[in-house]
Structure formats: C-alpha cells, structure tokens
Amino acid sequence: MCGILGITEKNEALVRAAAKTMAHRGPDAFGIFSDDNVTLGHNRLSIIDLDARSNQPMHAGGCSIVFNGEIYNFRELKSELQNLGCSFKTGSDTEVLLCAYRQWGKGLTAKIRGMYAFAIYDKSQGKIALCTDRSNMKPIVYAVVGGKLFFASEVRAILAMLKENGLKLDVDHEALSLYYAFGYIPAPHTLYVGVCRLSGRAWVTYDLKTGEIREEEYPELPIKKTSEEELSSLLESAVKKHLVADVPVGVFFSGGTDSSLIVAILKKLGIKLETFSVKVAGRPEDAKYFEKTSKHLGIKSHVYGFGVREFDELYPELMHRIDEPLYDNSLFPAHFIARKARGRVAVALSGEGGDEYFGGYPRSLALARMGDVPLDTKVGIAEKIFFLLPAFRGKNKLFEWIFTALRRPAAFYLLTMSPAKSLLTLQEWCAAKRVLSGSSARALDADFYLPGDLMRKLDMA
Numbered sequence: 001m002c003g004i005l006g007i008t009e010k011n012e013a014l015v016r017a018a019a020k021t022m023a024h025r026g027p028d029a030f031g032i033f034s035d036d037n038v039t040l041g042h043n044r045l046s047i048i049d050l051d052a053r054s055n056q057p058m059h060a061g062g063c064s065i066v067f068n069g070e071i072y073n074f075r076e077l078k079s080e081l082q083n084l085g086c087s088f089k090t091g092s093d094t095e096v097l098l099c100a101y102r103q104w105g106k107g108l109t110a111k112i113r114g115m116y117a118f119a120i121y122d123k124s125q126g127k128i129a130l131c132t133d134r135s136n137m138k139p140i141v142y143a144v145v146g147g148k149l150f151f152a153s154e155v156r157a158i159l160a161m162l163k164e165n166g167l168k169l170d171v172d173h174e175a176l177s178l179y180y181a182f183g184y185i186p187a188p189h190t191l192y193v194g195v196c197r198l199s200g201r202a203w204v205t206y207d208l209k210t211g212e213i214r215e216e217e218y219p220e221l222p223i224k225k226t227s228e229e230e231l232s233s234l235l236e237s238a239v240k241k242h243l244v245a246d247v248p249v250g251v252f253f254s255g256g257t258d259s260s261l262i263v264a265i266l267k268k269l270g271i272k273l274e275t276f277s278v279k280v281a282g283r284p285e286d287a288k289y290f291e292k293t294s295k296h297l298g299i300k301s302h303v304y305g306f307g308v309r310e311f312d313e314l315y316p317e318l319m320h321r322i323d324e325p326l327y328d329n330s331l332f333p334a335h336f337i338a339r340k341a342r343g344r345v346a347v348a349l350s351g352e353g354g355d356e357y358f359g360g361y362p363r364s365l366a367l368a369r370m371g372d373v374p375l376d377t378k379v380g381i382a383e384k385i386f387f388l389l390p391a392f393r394g395k396n397k398l399f400e401w402i403f404t405a406l407r408r409p410a411a412f413y414l415l416t417m418s419p420a421k422s423l424l425t426l427q428e429w430c431a432a433k434r435v436l437s438g439s440s441a442r443a444l445d446a447d448f449y450l451p452g453d454l455m456r457k458l459d460m461a
Contacts, residue, residue, distance in 0.1 A: 005157045049090055058092075117139055144213055184449075263293070
C-alpha cells in the first residue's frame with residue numbers, strides 16, 4: 001500500500017509532517033509537490049517499476065497525481081494510449097493512469113481494472129479530483145474545513161493537518177451508533193464530524209475557485225450470466241492479472257473456499273507462490289482446513305502460531321495503526337500473518353470478497369429462501385411471537401421495525417448482522433436508497449460489509 005495526502009494551499013511543511021503519521025504505508029520513498037494552489041504528498045511502497053523515476057507525485061500535461069493501488073491491465077492500456085499518440089517516460093502504472101485521465105477524463109473508470117485510490121490536480125481546470133475503486137479496496141478520506149480541502153489515505157493524517165491549522169473536530173455520535181450496531185463505520189461516515197470517507201465507485205471533484213465540492217458515482221460494470229466453464233476461465237484470468245508486480249508475490253491461505261480456489265488455480269497454471277497460514281490458539285477446527293487442503297493440493301504453507309504472547313506483542317503496534325474503531329475478530333491474526341509474510345514477499349493475494357460477491361454466507365441463502373415465503377405467513381408468525389412476549393416500553397415500535405424488515409428482505413438482513421444492536425440504527429438503514437430498492441443480502445455485503453470491514457482490515461494489516 002501507499003499513502004496519499006494533500007491540501008488546497010501551499011504548505012509543504014504541513015504535508016510533510018502529516019505524511020509521517022502514515023510512514024508505515026510507504027517505506028520506500030516520500031515525494032511532495034506544491035504550487036500556489038495545492039500541496040500533494042506521497043508515501044511509496046514500490047510494486048511496479050521500482051525505478052525512482054516512478055516516484056510520486058507524478059506530472060504530465062498540466063496534471064499531477066498521487067496514487068495508491070495497482071492497475072492490473074496497465075500494459076494493455078499503455079498500448080492503447082500509445083496508439084492514440086501518448087508517450088511514456090516510465091514503466092509504471094501510475095503514469096498510465098495519469099495519461100488515461102488526460103485522454104478520457106472520468107471515463108477512465110470504465111477502462112481500468114484494479115484497486116485504486118488517487119487524487120489528480122488538474123491545474124488547467126482549477127480542480128482536484130478524488131476517486132476510488134468499485135469495492136473501496138483503497139481508501140480516501142476528506143474534509144472541507146475553513147475553506148480548504150484536506151484529503152488523505154487515513155483519518156489520522158487529516159487530523160494532523162487540521163491540528164496544525166488550529167482546528168479540532170468533534171466525534172460523530174451518529175457514526176458511533178453505526179459502529180455499535182455493525183462493528184464498523186460505513187462510508188461516507190467516519191468517526192469525526194466533517195470528515196467523509198469516499199464510497200466505492202465514486203468521484204469527488206473540488207473546485208479551487210468556488211470551493212464547491214461534488215460527489216458522484218460512476219457507472220457499474222454490466223453484469224451478465226456466465227456458465228461454469230466461463231466462470232472458471234474468468235477466475236483464472238483474474239488470478240493471473242493479480243500477479244502483475246516487480247516484487248515477490250504470495251498468498252494468504254486459510255484453507256477456506258476462496259483462498260483454496262486461488263491456490264488451486266495457481267497450481268493448475270503451474271505458478272508457484274509462497275503461501276502463508278496462521279494457526280490461532282484454541283481454534284483447531286480452523287487449522288484442519290488448510291492442513292487438509294494443503295495435503296490435497298500438494299503444497300507446503302508457511303504456518304505461524306498465534307496466541308496470547310503474539311497478541312500482547314502486536315497490541316501496541318496495531319493500536320497505533322487503527323485510527324477508527326473496527327470490531328473484527330480476525331483483525332489481529334490478519335495483521336500478524338501480514339507481518340510474517342512481509343519478510344518474504346511484498347504483495348499477497350487473499351480470498352476476501354468471494355463470499356460477498358458470490359453469496360457465500362448462510363444469511364444470503366436464508367434471505368433468498370425468506371423471499372419465497374408469503375408476506376402474510378411471515379407477519380402471522382411474527383405476531384404470534386410478539387403476543388407471547390411480556391409488555392415492555394417500545395414493544396410496538398420494535399414490531400414496526402420488524403414488520404418493515406419482513407416487507408423488505410434487505411432490511412431483515414440488517415438484523416442478522418447484529419440482532420440486538422442493529423435495532424439502534426435499523427430505521428436509518430431502512431431509509432437508505434439501496435435498502436428501499438430491495439437490494440439483496442449479497443449486494444449489501446458487497447456494498448457495506450466488504451468495504452466497511454474486510455477492506456479496512458486488510459488495509460490496516
């Protein structure tokens with residue numbers, strides 16, 4: 001990962017100081033750029049084109065970019081752009097991304113494939129554009145305070161810049177209630193009033209002259225039905241594209257369906273990568289999965305034990321990394337295995353996202369089946385249960401919420417995330433656009449749980 005940040009004023013000292021709070025994101029190089037309007041900073045973790053000429057910020061044709069992530073199809077795009085007359089000075093995907101913006105503007109999101117968060121300063125237009133990938137794998141947070149735009153990969157960097165400006169933000173109690181309900185704070189909320197997290201599949205454009213800020217979603221990719229044979233081919237292609245790197249690549253291997261599938265595809269393709277597994281003390285049932293799968297596939301994984309001692313050692317470091325609350329019982333093991341793998345590889349594939357996009361959770365199946373049950377039947381059962389409950393304050397209101405959930409399966413799904421606490425914010429979530437439109441559990445997992453919990457966990461690891 002890399003770290004990006006910036007402010008709409010000339011202040012290199014401020015950006016340098018704030019960048020130090022994210023030094024762990026990019027240990028290979030730090031770069032800075034400023035003019036009368038903006039200052040951009042970048043902490044680099046080198047993955048593609050290790051040459052110093054690919055350090056950032058990068059500039060071309062009156063535009064400057066800071067970028068965190070990886071564009072998997074950058075070589076194909078580079079050829080297309082060269083045919084259109086573009087020339088390149090480096091072998092980096094960053095330069096391709098910048099030239100793609102100059103050629104296609106915001107239309108570039110229909111062409112690029114990868115994980116990304118970037119900021120582009122377009123001097124001729126007098127604007128700064130922020131953009132994130134479809135699954136929010138790479139983060140951007142931003143705030144407009146005192147007539148200035150602040151943005152960064154992490155909230156801590158925003159707070160550092162605001163502190164130097166003599167500004168302090170209040171805790172957002174609405175966001176806190178969402179955390180208590182779901183164990184994470186979903187975008188666009190953050191822990192602080194006035195600091196927004198850019199949602200997946202989104203652009204934010206800030207006008208330097210007017211101070212106007214505009215957020216918009218870019219179009220979803222078209223979805224078509226595929227056969228099992230087509231799906232197998234697509235998965236193989238996706239795995240191969242994720243191996244684009246100029247540094248060693250490994251795999252986080254839990255033995256579950258998703259990571260096992262990645263390892264099996266690599267074996268089928270004849271590609272040998274190091275795999276890394278964690279054996280959590282007191283959970284022998286987890287270890288049996290990767291042990292059994294390793295034996296079946298004929299691979300030997302690096303296995304590391306995680307217990308109380310390892311937890312105590314990691315606690316200070318991880319608490320420093322976490323700038324917003326996140327309740328996920330795999331947070332510490334994920335950070336632990338990433339730390340162990342770092343000595344052998346610079347990049348690792350994982351199976352995160354498989355359950356969310358393919359409906360792998362039991363609740364997805366339960367919700368699908370619930371949709372086949374007539375509404376009258378569901379309401380009748382709920383009424384009988386409520387008549388058996390003793391009287392208590394708010395009982396009728398609770399039934400209203402449950403009834404709403406029964407009418408909208410997606411709202412019912414929210415109850416399955418944290419049955420007791422989710423009632424605190426169910427009303428708000430039922431008012432959300434995606435819920436009202438009757439989104440499936442799979443869509444909610446992909447739109448909320450995946451970016452809000454899983455991607456944040458991996459980003460911190």
